[in-house]
Amino acid sequence: MTLDQLAAFVAVAERQHLTQAAAALNLSSSAVSSAIKALETMHGVALFHRVGRGIELTSAGRRFLPEAREMLLRARGAERLLDELAGIERGVIELQASQTIANYWLPPRLMRFHAQYPGIEVKLQLGNTTTVTDAVISGAAELGFIEGTIDEPALTSQRVASDRLMIVTSSRLPHDATPLVSTEDLLSLSWVMREPGSGTRSVFEAALRAHNVDPARLDVVMTLPSNEAVLSAVRHSAAATALSEAVVAPFLHNGDLHALPFALDLREFTLLRHKERPLSAVARAFETHCRSFTTSDHFI
Template sequence: MTLEQLRIFVCVAERLNMTRAAEALHITQSGVSASISALENTYGTALFDRVGRRIELSVAGQAFLVEAEKVLSQVRNAQRTLADLSNLRRGAVSISASQTIGNYWLPQIIAEFNTRFPHLGIELHMSNTAGVVRMVLEGEAELGFVEGSHADAALTGSDIDGDRLCVFVRPGHPWAEHPPGIEALARGGWVLREDGSGTRSEFVRALGSLGVDTSTLDVRLELPTNESVRSAVLAGVGPGAMSELVAREAEASGALVRVAIKLPRRAFRMLRHSERKLSRAAEMFVKSVPASRPARAPEIRLAANA
């Protein structure tokens, strides 16, 4: 049974005349008759009774007409949905983002996208970098935004505008006035995000590039969110590494002090599955994302021992 056979059957059932149905469908009368006969022969059921020179719906034909009209209505709805999706009149973008990006960087982009495409929805899920990678791999998100690196060949990525990781302490901490040396960095008593977070991995990588033996890094407290890291640093637990976006308000108010260690600017990374085609809505969202700015070389002056 094909959709074309259903359309022909419904057209004949509405007119109870093969000739008029053929004219409405712009096909030959023999084509209409052949289609009806094929349906009846395939299922061994007469859909029309031939009464003299007229045709009438049989009992089976009356029941089948109800179902055929339902199917054709669903097909029209599906066609409208595809047309709406293609023309961006409806649809949604499923996004997974690491916490720094999801809380501090994406909201403005989402707001601007919503203004341009008010009929499109945004489904935003937040996790750490490892969780974002998993969601994109498993098809739970079309797009992923992370700070950390990934090593899965099934994903393709592109660098986008990012931020800078910085070291922050509470006023009065020795590092607030005098930046630490390499050994002091290693034994700093850090407050950091958990393993698997992009902020943690990027910070450890940056310390390694400064000559710090990261295997001996003294981590006093591991926390699952940027906000909890910020709160712990504000409480004086120890120095913390966080995005300048996360600490912006606390730094502006003087509650946190940025330590004079200039770490490299980091690009964020936008991920997608290499074998899955993006929806039109997701394609438009990608075009709304700012491109990466060129990274500047870090300016770092550290004493060997401090």
């Protein structure tokens, strides 16, 4: 049994999807499939049922999953100890971040960090607020970055940037020149939204409640799992959405989208770490790197 085989098993088990697991591991689907097949053959046990095009854990796979996760955590702990002994000239840091942060805020900061520590390997996975929080709690990621704030006793959180949501529609639609959109106007629109659990949706719904609007009253015609999918749907429809200003700015500039004049407060981008699990030297260095921007860093 190898760590690569364990990592392949856990990745597929957590996603119930071979292609998504392979993408998360930066491997081909055939390599992940071969690793799992080798593990099953070596120990004479089936870990997954192949049902049509789907995949699901067998009872043996469900029993093995917690142990496999624990073994990977212990292996990561051993790697971090070696990184500590070697200083921060080399090592690995595992991060998870929600989509807006991972696609817009983190990349330039990762490049600056790489310039300072070229021997450090950064492993970044995308998620949403819920999945990123779970990853930091479980130890799958040392640091997490989410949009908004959470109340999770196991974690500490720190603001690292500010961001603003904007309500936008296609510029092909007729628009009034009114100075402000009312809450009733919002309720008359059709909406395309990010999935429940995403920071963008959670922050927008909280902002609506602050304006005494129940989010459940919105006419949500479609829920999509990425900013890009939401943008594409809104640009080619009569629906509205709320996304980060950094996400919609290019489309506002070229005239594809129109911003509705409805004021939304700034939201926070938050760094998460576990209260009781010590950070590796590499993670501490990156945490310090992110903190160096907090006094004046605005996302937009």
